[in-house]
Amino acid sequence: MATASDIFLEHADVVVAGSGAAGMRAAIAAHDAGANVVLLAKGPRRANHTRMSGGRYNVVSGLNPADGNDAFFRDTIDSGVGINNHELTRILVDEALARAYDLEEYGLAWDRTEADKYYMSMTGGGTYVRTLGSIDEGIGITEVMLHQMHKRGIRICDFHMLTDVIRDGGGCVAGGLVIDLSKGVWRFFSAPTVIIATGGTSQLYETSSGPTINTGDGIAIALRAGAELVDVEFMQFIPISFVYPQGARGYTLTEPAHYGPRHFDPNAEAAQLLNVKGERFVLKHDPLRKEGSTRDVLARAIMLEILEGRGTPEGGVYMVPDPAVFDAFLRERPIYVKRLLENYGEPQARLQAPIQVMPSALYTLGGVRIDRWCRTCVPGLLAAGEAAGGVHGANRLGGSSMPDIQVFGRRAGMAAADDAKAARAPGDAGLEQARARVAELTAPMQRADGVRPTEVKRRVQKLMWDHVGLVRTANRLEESLRAFTDLRENVMPRLKVTNKSRVLNREWMESLELANLLDLAQVMAATSIERKETRGAFYRTDFPETDPDWTANLWVRRESGRVLVEKHAVAGSATPATAEAARVAAAS
Amino acid sequence: MSTVASITVTAEIQRFDPSQDAEPRFESFEVSGLANMSVLDVVRSIYENQAGDLAFQFACRVGRCGTCAVRVNGRPVLACQERCKAQMRIEPLKPFPALRDLVVDRTEIESRLASFELAPLRNNAHPGQPELIAPDLAAKLCHMDSCLLCMVCVSACPAVEERPFDGPAFMLKLRHMAEHPADRRDRLDQALQGGMLECFNCDVCTQVCPADLSPAQAIRDFRRELFFGRGKEA
Amino acid sequence: MSAATLPRNTTRQSEGLLHGDIARWLHRVSGTVIVVFVLVHVIAQAVLHVPALASVKAGAPWLPAVQSQHWIHAALYFSIVFHTLYGLKLLLSELGMRVDYRISLWAIVAISALFGLREVLRYAGV
Numbered sequence: 001m002a003t004a005s006d007i008f009l010e011h012a013d014v015v016v017a018g019s020g021a022a023g024m025r026a027a028i029a030a031h032d033a034g035a036n037v038v039l040l041a042k043g044p045r046r047a048n049h050t051r052m053s054g055g056r057y058n059v060v061s062g063l064n065p066a067d068g069n070d071a072f073f074r075d076t077i078d079s080g081v082g083i084n085n086h087e088l089t090r091i092l093v094d095e096a097l098a099r100a101y102d103l104e105e106y107g108l109a110w111d112r113t114e115a116d117k118y119y120m121s122m123t124g125g126g127t128y129v130r131t132l133g134s135i136d137e138g139i140g141i142t143e144v145m146l147h148q149m150h151k152r153g154i155r156i157c158d159f160h161m162l163t164d165v166i167r168d169g170g171g172c173v174a175g176g177l178v179i180d181l182s183k184g185v186w187r188f189f190s191a192p193t194v195i196i197a198t199g200g201t202s203q204l205y206e207t208s209s210g211p212t213i214n215t216g217d218g219i220a221i222a223l224r225a226g227a228e229l230v231d232v233e234f235m236q237f238i239p240i241s242f243v244y245p246q247g248a249r250g251y252t253l254t255e256p257a258h259y260g261p262r263h264f265d266p267n268a269e270a271a272q273l274l275n276v277k278g279e280r281f282v283l284k285h286d287p288l289r290k291e292g293s294t295r296d297v298l299a300r301a302i303m304l305e306i307l308e309g310r311g312t313p314e315g316g317v318y319m320v321p322d323p324a325v326f327d328a329f330l331r332e333r334p335i336y337v338k339r340l341l342e343n344y345g346e347p348q349a350r351l352q353a354p355i356q357v358m359p360s361a362l363y364t365l366g367g368v369r370i371d372r373w374c375r376t377c378v379p380g381l382l383a384a385g386e387a388a389g390g391v392h393g394a395n396r397l398g399g400s401s402m403p404d405i406q407v408f409g410r411r412a413g414m415a416a417a418d419d420a421k422a423a424r425a426p427g428d429a430g431l432e433q434a435r436a437r438v439a440e441l442t443a444p445m446q447r448a449d450g451v452r453p454t455e456v457k458r459r460v461q462k463l464m465w466d467h468v469g470l471v472r473t474a475n476r477l478e479e480s481l482r483a484f485t486d487l488r489e490n491v492m493p494r495l496k497v498t499n500k501s502r503v504l505n506r507e508w509m510e511s512l513e514l515a516n517l518l519d520l521a522q523v524m525a526a527t528s529i530e531r532k533e534t535r536g537a538f539y540r541t542d543f544p545e546t547d548p549d550w551t552a553n554l555w556v557r558r559e560s561g562r563v564l565v566e567k568h569a570v571a572g573s574a575t576p577a578t579a580e581a582a583r584v585a586a587a588s
Numbered sequence: 589m590s591t592v593a594s595i596t597v598t599a600e601i602q603r604f605d606p607s608q609d610a611e612p613r614f615e616s617f618e619v620s621g622l623a624n625m626s627v628l629d630v631v632r633s634i635y636e637n638q639a640g641d642l643a644f645q646f647a648c649r650v651g652r653c654g655t656c657a658v659r660v661n662g663r664p665v666l667a668c669q670e671r672c673k674a675q676m677r678i679e680p681l682k683p684f685p686a687l688r689d690l691v692v693d694r695t696e697i698e699s700r701l702a703s704f705e706l707a708p709l710r711n712n713a714h715p716g717q718p719e720l721i722a723p724d725l726a727a728k729l730c731h732m733d734s735c736l737l738c739m740v741c742v743s744a745c746p747a748v749e750e751r752p753f754d755g756p757a758f759m760l761k762l763r764h765m766a767e768h769p770a771d772r773r774d775r776l777d778q779a780l781q782g783g784m785l786e787c788f789n790c791d792v793c794t795q796v797c798p799a800d801l802s803p804a805q806a807i808r809d810f811r812r813e814l815f816f817g818r819g820k821e822a
Numbered sequence: 823m824s825a826a827t828l829p830r831n832t833t834r835q836s837e838g839l840l841h842g843d844i845a846r847w848l849h850r851v852s853g854t855v856i857v858v859f860v861l862v863h864v865i866a867q868a869v870l871h872v873p874a875l876a877s878v879k880a881g882a883p884w885l886p887a888v889q890s891q892h893w894i895h896a897a898l899y900f901s902i903v904f905h906t907l908y909g910l911k912l913l914l915s916e917l918g919m920r921v922d923y924r925i926s927l928w929a930i931v932a933i934s935a936l937f938g939l940r941e942v943l944r945y946a947g948v
Contacts, residue, residue: 047647498640790842791923
C-alpha cells in the first residue's frame with residue numbers, strides 16, 4: 001500500500017514550472033530544440049496571469065516611422081530609472097517583433113487599422129505610439145500557445161505543483177519534486193534542467209490584480225535552491241483597479257480608460273483623478289505630466305490620498321473619464337466595458353460617470369536573477385517571465401510584459417534544451433532528498449491542532465499591503481521583518497489542515513504556498529530596509545528622493561538559512577543610458 | 589459599499605470524494621455578507637470559515653480564466669461572475685467526472701481539443717511582416733479567440749446530453765480556425781466528425797455564454813457552408 | 823454621446839428562462855400534437871364514415887362531439903403554426919439569416935397563440 005513518502009519517479013530533459021506564456025513559450029522552444037519537455041501547471045492550465053492580461057504588446061514594428069529600437073530601449077531604461085539589466089532590456093527590445101510575428105503565426109490576430117497595418121496605441125511612460133493589441137487579450141495569447149503545445153504533443157500536467165528543485169551533490173539541478181493534487185501523489189521529475197516560469201508574487205498583497213495562484217512559488221523555490229534574486233524590493237502597483245464588489249477588488253481597469261485621449265495621442269490629457277473633496281491631487285505629485293504620469297507616481301499619489309483620509313468610504317478615489325473615448329474603448333477593450341457594466345453600472349461603462357478606483361499590486365518587478373539566456377547561478381536552473389528579474393528595473397512600462405514572456409520564455413527553452421543535451425542524466429540522484437522533503441511538507445496533515453493557513457496568509461497580506469507596499473518606511477519595514485520571522489519560526493511549525501487527504505487539498509496547498517510567501521516577504525522587507533531612497537515603484541517616506549548612489553541592484557541569496565543582501569552595479573550598461581546615470585558617471 | 593444591502597445565503601453544496609463516498613451528498617451552509625457577493629465569494633467564505641476540506645476551483649476571480657464553472661440551481665455559470673442567490677444549490681459542472689466536490693476532471697476536454705489541432709495549418713511560413721487580414725475579420729477572429737473554454741455551453745447544451753455531439757465550444761473553436769485566412773485544414777469535416785449536425789440550433793449556448801459568444805452561430809455558419817460550399821480558397 | 827450596444831451583463835445567468843429549452847420543448851410538443859392529431863383524425867374519420875366500422879361508431883356516440891372541442895382546435899392550430907414558423911426560423915437561420923433567438927421565439931409564440939385564440943373565439947361563437 002502506498003505511503004506518504006512513496007514517490008513516482010519520472011524523467012524529462014526539461015521541466016517547466018508554470019503554464020503562462022513564458023512557460024509555454026519555453027516548452028515550445030525546448031521541444032523544438034529536441035528536448036523531452038514536461039510542463040507543470042499548479043491548477044488547470046488556463047489558470048495563469050497571462051490569461052488575465054490585457055494582452056498589450058510593446059514592440060517597434062516599423063509602422064511608426066518616428067519610433068526605433070533605441071527609443072524603446074530608452075523608454076524602458078527611463079521607466080526603470082536606470083537600474084534595469086541593460087543587456088536584458090536590449091534583448092527585449094530587439095527580439096519583440098520576431099516574437100509578435102510568432103504569435104501571429106500561431107494564429108493570434110493582432111488588431112488592425114488596415115489589412116497590413118497593426119492598430120497601435122500609447123502606453124504610459126512611452127514616447128511613441130507602438131503598442132499592439134488584440135481584443136481577445138491574454139485569453140487569445142494563452143489559447144494559441146496551448147494549441148502549439150498540443151500540436152507538438154508536449155505533456156502538460158494540470159494540478160501539479162512544484163514544491164522544490166532538488167540538487168545533486170555537485171549543486172546541479174537533479175530534478176523537481178512535485179505534488180500531483182488531482183491524485184494526491186508525489187512525483188519526482190528527474191531532469192537536468194528546470195525552468196521557473198511560475199509568475200509573480202501579487203498574492204502577497206491584500207489587494208492585487210493577479211490570480212490566486214501567483215504566490216511566488218518559483219521565486220522562493222529558486223531562492224531555496226541557491227539562486228540569487230534581484231530587485232525584489234520593487235513591486236509594481238497599478239494605479240487604477242476596481243474597488244467593488246469584493247471579488248473584483250483590485251482587478252486592473254487598464255490604461256485606455258484612464259489615459260483616455262492620451263491613449264492615442266501623446267499630447268492629449270489623461271482622465272482626471274479626484275479625491276473625495278473633488279481635488280486633482282495628482283497635480284501636486286507631477287505638475288508636468290499630471291494624470292498622464294507613470295504608473296508608479298499615480299499609484300503612490302492615489303494611495304497617499306486614501307491613507308490620508310481623502311478617499312471614498314469604499315476605499316478609492318474618483319476617475320473622471322472622457323466619454324468621447326468610449327467608442328474606441330469599446331472597440332479595443334470590450335471585456336473591460338463589460339466588467340464596468342457588471343461591477344459598477346451602465347453610466348460608468350459608457351464612461352459617462354465617475355469611476356471609483358484604487359491601487360492594486362500587479363507585477364513583480366524583481367525576481368530570480370538571470371543572464372541573457374535565462375540561466376541562474378545554479379547549473380540547470382533557469383527562469384523566465386514575471387518570475388525573473390532585471391528586465392524592467394524600477395518600474396515596468398504597460399505592455400512590456402507580453403513581449404518579455406515571449407522573448408525570454410523562448411530563450412529559456414533554447415538554453416535549457418542545450419544544457420540538457422550537455423548534461424548527464426541525473427538518474428535518481430536527489431530522490432532521497434525528495435523523500436525527506438516530502439516528510440516535512442506533509443507535516444500539517446499530521447497535526448491535530450494548530451493554526452489554519454488562511455488566517456496566517458491574511459496576516460501576511462495585510463502586513464505587506466500596509467508596510468511593504470506602496471508606501472514604506474524604516475521602522476514599519478523592520479517591524480514587518482520581525483513579524484515575518486516570528487511567523488516563520490513560531491507559527492509555520494504549527495500549521496494544520498482540516499482534510500487529511502492529499503487530493504485537491506486546498507488548505508494544504510495554501511500551507512505550501514504560505515511558506516513561499518513568507519520566504520519572499522522576508523527578503524522583500526530586508527532589501528527594502530537596505531535601499532535608502534525612492535526610485536520608480538519603490539517609495540520610502542523617510543528617503544523620498546532618488547539617490548544616484550543607489551543606481552544599483554540588490555541581490556539576495558540564502559546561505560545556511562541566512563539571508564544575504566549585496567549591492568551590485570547595474571548589469572550590462574557599458575555606457576549610461578539615462579541622463580542621470582551619465583551625470584553620476586561623470587562625477588565619479 | 590454603503591448602499592449595498594446585506595444578504596444571508598443558504599447554500600447547498602455537493603460533496604463527493606470518489607475514493608471514499610459511494611455517492612454524492614449535499615451539505616448546507618449559511619453565509620452572511622453583501623448582496624453583491626458572487627457565488628465564488630460565498631464558496632470561499634464557506635471554505636475559510638466552515639468547511640476547510642471543501643474542494644473547489646478558481647484562479648482569476650474576474651471571469652478571465654474560465655476555470656471556476658459550476659452549476660447553480662441547475663444552471664451552469666462562472667462562479668466568480670454569478671451573483672449569489674438567497675437559496676443556492678451548487679453542484680459540479682455536468683457531464684464531466686468529478687475529481688472531488690466541485691472540481692471536475694478536464695482530461696477528456698483537453699484531449700478532445702488537442703485532437704482537433706486548432707493551430708492554423710499553414711501552406712507557407714510567416715511572411716516576416718504583418719499578415720494580410722482585413723480589420724473586421726481580425727476583430728471577428730479575436731472575438732472567437734476570447735472563448736474561455738469554460739465548458740458552460742457544453743454543460744448546458746441539450747444535444748450534448750441526448751446525442752453524440754462534442755459540444756458547442758468545440759464547434760466554435762473549429763469555426764475560429766475555419767475563418768482564419770491562413771488555415772488550410774478541412775474544419776467542416778472535423779465539425780461533422782464532432783457531431784455538428786446533432787445541434788438543435790436552440791441557442792441555449794448563446795444565452796449562457798459568459799463571454800458573449802455564439803457557438804450556435806458558428807454551427808449555423810458551418811451548416812451554411814455545407815449547403816453552399818465554402819468561400820475560402822482550398 | 824455613443825449609443826453603441828454594450829456587452830451583456832452576464833452576472834445573473836442562473837435566473838430567468840432558458841429560451842432555447844422552451845423553444846425546443848414547444849417544438850417537440852407541437853410536433854407530437856400534429857402527428858397524434860393526424861393519427862387520431864384518420865382513425866376517427868374511418869370510424870365515422872367507413873361502413874365496415876359501423877359497430878365501432880355505434881359504441882362511441884361521443885365521437886362526433888369530440889371533434890368540435892374548441893380546445894382541441896386551439897391546441898392543434900397553435901401547434902401547426904408554431905411548428906411551421908419555428909421550423910422556418912431554424913431553416914432560415916441556417917441559410918444565413920440573422921435571427922435573434924429571443925425575439926423570434928416570442929414573436930412566433932404570439933402569432934401561434936393568436937391562431938389558437940381565434941379557434942377558441944370561433945367555437946365560443948364570436
